[in-house]
Amino acid sequence: MRAGSGNAAVLTTAGRFAESKVYAGLADLPHFNPDDDVEPLHPAVATLRAEIAAADAVLICTPEYAGGLPGSFKNLLDWTVGGGEVYGKPVAWVNASSVAAPTGGADAHDSLRKVLTYAGAQIVDDACVRIPVPRHAVADGEVTDPDLRGRIAVAVRRLLEGAKA
Numbered sequence: 001m002r003a004g005s006g007n008a009a010v011l012t013t014a015g016r017f018a019e020s021k022v023y024a025g026l027a028d029l030p031h032f033n034p035d036d037d038v039e040p041l042h043p044a045v046a047t048l049r050a051e052i053a054a055a056d057a058v059l060i061c062t063p064e065y066a067g068g069l070p071g072s073f074k075n076l077l078d079w080t081v082g083g084g085e086v087y088g089k090p091v092a093w094v095n096a097s098s099v100a101a102p103t104g105g106a107d108a109h110d111s112l113r114k115v116l117t118y119a120g121a122q123i124v125d126d127a128c129v130r131i132p133v134p135r136h137a138v139a140d141g142e143v144t145d146p147d148l149r150g151r152i153a154v155a156v157r158r159l160l161e162g163a164k165a
Contacts, residue, residue: 006133006143007061010096010152013143014059017156023051032078045079052085057124057163059156060093064108069115077115087120090163092127094155105130124162127155 011022028044030036041049052058062073069077080086093112095105109130116123129151137145143152 004135004138005063006096006135006138007063009138009141009143010061010094010131010133011059012141013149013152014061014094014156016142017153018160020059021051021055023048026072026076029072029076029079032075034082037079037082048076048079049083049085052080052083052089055089057090057092057159058086058121059127059159060091060112061096062093062108062112064095064097064103064105067103067107069108069111074111074115077119081115081119084120086116088122090124090159090165091116091121092124092155092159092162094128094152095130096133097130104132122162124159127158127162129155 011020014020015022025044025047029048030042030044036042037045040046062069065071068074093109095109095112097103097105097108109128113123113128131148131151133143133148137143137148143149
């Protein structure tokens with residue numbers, strides 16, 4: 001993730017409300033090709049799938065670029081479709097956007113829903129939120145605004161409740 005990313009700050013903040021692990025291998029994933037989705041998997045793909053499989057639930061946080069998901073993140077999602085690790089897994093997202101984003105992250109929100117539904121994820125609707133995170137609401141890698149922190153905490157709580165259901 002980009003240094004100073006509001007999305008990274010949201011994930012770090014979310015980690016304050018539940019035991020968590022942030023996947024850090026996005027840049028290591030090869031470009032998705034169905035021909036390569038066979039054993040032995042590329043090590044970065046194997047790690048991604050193992051981390052998803054080990055999780056009780058998955059919280060996604062991504063920006064919106066040019067009206068959709070960033071290409072590298074869509075690539076990550078493509079690698080999850082064939083493996084089945086997200087099938088039936090409780091998943092939610094916090095779409096953090098700057099206040100200047102034309103759609104406020106709505107297009108990325110819709111794209112996530114489409115891809116994750118296709119992959120068979122158990123989308124926890126009550127935990128999927130769009131939150132504008134202005135730069136001044138982030139300090140030392142965390143969201144500092146009490147209202148925004150509260151909204152993140154609620155999303156995490158709802159995701160965990162969905163994982164127990």
